[in-house]
Amino acid sequence: MSDWPLWEVFVRSKGGLAHRHFGSVHAPDAAMALRHARDTYTRRMEGVSLWVVRSADIVASDPDEAGQLFEPAADKVYRHPTFYDIPDEVKHI
Amino acid sequence: MYTTELSKQPNVQSIEDPERLAAFEARVAADEFIEPKDWMPEAYRRTLTRQISQHAHSEIVGMLPEGNWITRAPSLRRKAILLAKVQDEAGHGLYLYCAAETLGTSREEMIEALHSGKAKYSTIFNYPTLTWADIPAIGWLVDGAAIMNQVPLQRTSYGPYARAMVRVCKEESFHQRQGYEAMTSLANGTPEQKRMAQDAFNRWWWPSLMMFGPPDENSPNTAQSLRWRIKRETNDELRQKFVDITVPQAEYLGLTVPDPDLKWNEAKGGYDFGAIDWDEFYAVVRGEGPVARERMTARREAWESNAWVREAAAAHEAKRRQRAAA
Numbered sequence: 001m002s003d004w005p006l007w008e009v010f011v012r013s014k015g016g017l018a019h020r021h022f023g024s025v026h027a028p029d030a031a032m033a034l035r036h037a038r039d040t041y042t043r044r045m046e047g048v049s050l051w052v053v054r055s056a057d058i059v060a061s062d063p064d065e066a067g068q069l070f071e072p073a074a075d076k077v078y079r080h081p082t083f084y085d086i087p088d089e090v091k092h093i
Numbered sequence: 094m095y096t097t098e099l100s101k102q103p104n105v106q107s108i109e110d111p112e113r114l115a116a117f118e119a120r121v122a123a124d125e126f127i128e129p130k131d132w133m134p135e136a137y138r139r140t141l142t143r144q145i146s147q148h149a150h151s152e153i154v155g156m157l158p159e160g161n162w163i164t165r166a167p168s169l170r171r172k173a174i175l176l177a178k179v180q181d182e183a184g185h186g187l188y189l190y191c192a193a194e195t196l197g198t199s200r201e202e203m204i205e206a207l208h209s210g211k212a213k214y215s216t217i218f219n220y221p222t223l224t225w226a227d228i229p230a231i232g233w234l235v236d237g238a239a240i241m242n243q244v245p246l247q248r249t250s251y252g253p254y255a256r257a258m259v260r261v262c263k264e265e266s267f268h269q270r271q272g273y274e275a276m277t278s279l280a281n282g283t284p285e286q287k288r289m290a291q292d293a294f295n296r297w298w299w300p301s302l303m304m305f306g307p308p309d310e311n312s313p314n315t316a317q318s319l320r321w322r323i324k325r326e327t328n329d330e331l332r333q334k335f336v337d338i339t340v341p342q343a344e345y346l347g348l349t350v351p352d353p354d355l356k357w358n359e360a361k362g363g364y365d366f367g368a369i370d371w372d373e374f375y376a377v378v379r380g381e382g383p384v385a386r387e388r389m390t391a392r393r394e395a396w397e398s399n400a401w402v403r404e405a406a407a408a409h410e411a412k413r414r415q416r417a418a419a
Contacts, residue, residue: 003201004407006194023257024191026200028410040187043180044264063131 006055007033011047019051109134121322126252129195137321141251142196144323149189150207151215156182157391158222167225174271185261192253208393216374217300219382226279226293232272234301240265241335250322280346295351303374305332337363
């Protein structure tokens with residue numbers, strides 16, 4: 001029997017925080033993936049909520065294109081508040 | 094649980110784009126993390142796959158000597174603790190298999206390699222657990238040595254491995270502390286319990302020192318692994334640290350380290366210790382450990398006799414999918 005599909009596991013550590021990637025599990029279906037995620041990643045109250053997503057359904061950017069994708073921001077420094085000179089006398093801005 | 098460099102492969106340098114290789118080496122040298130889809134040299138991928146899968150196998154096989162004692166733990170408290178520890182070891186194995194899978198080897202292939210005897214696991218698990226005192230000794234010494242090995246790996250260059258190690262280290266501390274606590278009970282107990290504690294200590298001390306792998310001069314891959322940040326400290330450095338930390342812990346328990354050559358060396362600020370029996374180590378690596386065959390038989394039996402659970406889960410999923418389609 002070949003491997004069950006892979007599922008990525010996301011855990012919300014506590015209310016108010018976003019779900020964060022924790023790892024992955026193999027499981028035949030979503031319900032079993034949740035059970036495995038619970039046993040594998042939350043044995044010590046690590047979370048209050050779980051997401052599982054089929055790994056095959058995740059669309060990721062290509063690391064080789066990271067340059068093209070993320071670099072343009074570097075020459076658009078005017079997008080950052082520190083780019084602007086405000087006189088010291090002016091407060092709360 | 095973890096032993097470095099169990100099976101050596103010659104350092105094959107495949108032909109790779111020198112520019113990409115240089116960029117990769119520079120990233121690693123700058124302590125950047127490498128992630129699954131990043132370009133990496135084939136030798137890096139191969140070395141890591143071997144190291145992480147051996148580490149995973151060690152966690153899984155490590156459940157066997159301890160699982161053996163769950164029904165015979167001396168109190169309900171110790172039984173609950175041991176159950177939790179064994180469950181943790183399963184979890185550690187799963188974190189690590191996941192990390193290894195991101196390098197392109199399937200779970201199935203890795204498990205098959207373990208069961209066929211092709212893959213190695215930590216030599217320490219091929220020693221028998223003869224009395225209850227072996228369980229405290231394992232927690233204290235074997236998990237202690239594992240922590241020593243694993244703490245630096247939290248900064249290893251491969252992201253998924255480093256992240257798995259962070260989680261493992263957090264949980265491993267409980268393993269060592271429960272072992273030391275249980276050892277304390279025996280060491281403070283009846284003369285017979287004290288004898289049991291000393292006997293277990295005598296049998297586990299040297300195999301624990303061997304867990305750090307062969308001496309640096311016989312560890313030809315160390316330099317490459319250090320350069321790639323797959324390893325962060327050498328076998329001998331880690332072994333020395335372990336001895337320096339553990340000897341005072343043994344003294345506190347009133348146990349005698351089974352090494353007549355053990356002596357504090359003021360100049361180096363550490364202990365000098367006796368020669369390790371490397372012939373024994375290599376024999377155990379070759380699969381000649383006292384219970385090597387028994388371990389693999391138990392592992393294969395567990396896998397085969399529980400196949401129906403995996404089959405049932407798959408059948409259940411297929412049936413639900415069919416119903417949903419109808």
